[in-house]
Amino acid sequence: MTFKGKRFNIKNVTGYIFEIYRKVVCIVTIKKVAELAGVSTATVSRVLNNKGNVSARTKMIVEDIIHEMEYEPNDLARMLYRGRSNMIALLVPDIMNPFFPELARAVEDTAKSEGYTCILCNTDGDYYKEISYIKAITQKKIDGVIIVSNTITEDEVDDINLPVVMLDRKTKANVNSITIDNQAGVQDAINFLKSLGCKKIAHLAGPENDINAQVRKDYYLKEVGQEKWFDSDMIAFGDYDFDKSVIATKKILSNNSDIDGLFAGNDLMGFGALKAAYDLRIDVPKSLSVIGFDGISLGETVTPSLTTMEQPIYDMGMYAVKILLDQIEGEKVYRHKKFFAQLKKRESTKQGD
Amino acid sequence: MTFKGKRFNIKNVTGYIFEIYRKVVCIVTIKKVAELAGVSTATVSRVLNNKGNVSARTKMIVEDIIHEMEYEPNDLARMLYRGRSNMIALLVPDIMNPFFPELARAVEDTAKSEGYTCILCNTDGDYYKEISYIKAITQKKIDGVIIVSNTITEDEVDDINLPVVMLDRKTKANVNSITIDNQAGVQDAINFLKSLGCKKIAHLAGPENDINAQVRKDYYLKEVGQEKWFDSDMIAFGDYDFDKSVIATKKILSNNSDIDGLFAGNDLMGFGALKAAYDLRIDVPKSLSVIGFDGISLGETVTPSLTTMEQPIYDMGMYAVKILLDQIEGEKVYRHKKFFAQLKKRESTKQGD
DNA sequence: TTGAAAGCGCTAACAG
DNA sequence: CTGTTAGCGCTTTCAA
DSSP states (O other): OEETTEEOOHHHHHHHHHHHHHHHHOOOOHHHHHHHHTSOHHHHHHHHHTOSOOOHHHHHHHHHHHHHHTOOOOHHHHHHHHTOOSEEEEEESOTTSTHHHHHHHHHHHHHHHTTOEEEEEEOTTOHHHHHHHHHHHHHTTOOEEEEEOSSSOHHHHHHOOSOEEEESSOOOTTSEEEEEOHHHHHHHHHHHHHHTTOSOEEEEEOOTTOHHHHHHHHHHHHHHTTSTTOOGGGEEEOTTOHHHHHHHHHHHHHHOTTOOEEEESSHHHHHHHHHHHHHTTOOTTTTOEEEEEEOOGGGGTSSSOOEEEEOOHHHHHHHHHHHHHHHHTTOOSOOEEEEOOEEEOOTTSOOOO | OEETTEEOOHHHHHHHHHHHHHHHHOOOOHHHHHHHHTSOHHHHHHHHHTOSOOOHHHHHHHHHHHHHHTOOOOHHHHHHHHTOOSEEEEEESOTTSTHHHHHHHHHHHHHHHTTOEEEEEEOTTOHHHHHHHHHHHHHTTOOEEEEEOSSSOHHHHHHOOSOEEEESSOOOTTSEEEEEOHHHHHHHHHHHHHHTTOSSEEEEEOOTTOHHHHHHHHHHHHHHTTSTTOOGGGEEEOTTOHHHHHHHHHHHHHHOTTOOEEEESSHHHHHHHHHHHHHTTOOTTTTOEEEEEEOOGGGGTSSSOOEEEEOOHHHHHHHHHHHHHHHHTTOOSOOEEEEOOEEEOOTTSOOOO
């Protein structure tokens, strides 16, 4: 027998009928499968979940129908029944900030490998967006959320009715957190510059309202505040912004031609510093050594490539998901994991030994 | 009356009791709200959705309870009833590729503003990951999907049972698509280099299995294939990868010292070309003009900043969502929108007039 | 081994 | 104006 140029045996014909049925009736539910298989929905469910006892014969029949009908269970119904969605959300200020794609990738990878789907939310560090996202997330019965935020208050975090991991931010003891050791990182950065022979080290700082930025600036101060050469002119504000960093660096370098080291509070500002030096025809690293903080992969592509204190971004994201899932699955203990940044020598600093 | 150091009036006490109730009973459902308000769930639902007739008095009572109990409707239940989730998915090869964060941002922004939530999926261009994501998406009753992919076949796209927009890829007439005009873009790039006086223009091409990469290479060939100076040595493969591009560019430049123009198939490869030139002490743009393709924002931060054919990435993402939502809401016509890349002059090409 | 039935939390006909 | 009821598609007792 042939039809539409295809050969059909009995089996094929059955398949074809099912196909028509599927296309016309459109939504194949467990009920329809059950009907066609001549069993109850309970049995189909048992086959579906490989749970409970089903005779080999029945199982085969059901599986056949499932296959023929290309039946796929409706996850919404399952979620509703279970009261869980197997989804987690990631709240970041802005995925366009080069720090976050790597984090997002880690989170998504890890989530997927554990059977979870990942929702991406850009908050712009805007308080109202954060709140509105958290509300939406709660209503959607998202199972947990990883938050990167400087704006959200501890009380608000406390109020969130689902498992939370705060990233890059110290929190109360009853909220999970993942942080980077800024103190050690900054010390290492400054000491490295000093070991290179830098005699006057400036700092390009992030926004005043950003906690990490403040902390890094403070540790910079702690390291160099006592030095004879130090004065408050040594600090410029790049606000985590490339353009602002270019301008700020130009200003500080023009006013202090003897600056021979620069520690940027993040890599993007480091890029700005490199650009400023280039524009001013200052040779990096010969006359000026620049070190950043973050370790974004683009640091390798700029010229000269940017030496930096590299955060284990991927690991941080991965670990955040791990902690979150543990909480979702019922773990009661809150965890606070601290990661360490590691010196990544590249071209923007003088070559030491 | 005071309790736990707080002052309470009758109203507060009620609130406090509700709070305890909420914390203990944990899940506040429409049923509980109805009970407490002394009405039926139907009425609560009507208040919730501002639909149907409810007396002002009843409405107030219900709203009060909702507020006191901090009741938030369970979206899963709503979704199940409606058969829709108000979520869309974005499938990209890898969010760490700097082209995609901007796209993701546009998609997420637009989706959010239309009341949709956005799911992020990294496929690595891997066929099986794509299929598995699409299956998961279908089961989750995600309403639609935007796909960036070179690997997925047309038949597979055809088989997807929900609205689809393909990005950066020509498709059958019955699938929505958003593309960039590669022909015009490449012509503009090459013509611009020629207008600068470049006499020998090389090309850094993307992977052989990437359609856009191939098309760009073909149009490059069309533009310069007839030139006396041209031979197949003028094409190097950077495979959309920074490191490979550095190596490939070094090789091609070493073998052909008279190359004075280079067209990279994307910006990341452009970065590689700049790095190669820097390492070889070739002055960009004086001895070599480099132009990329994409217009990623990082192009501004490298040194020298990269001239490029800028795609309206954000607009493309926005438009993709618009088309997708139209389809979701029942639009029957398939749309094929072509965008144009625009020359963005920066420092990596000689300054023309 | 299997089916009937209740229910996850919500919405919307349909009556009253 | 409001309540009753059925049902979205699935899972899981509880009986048979």
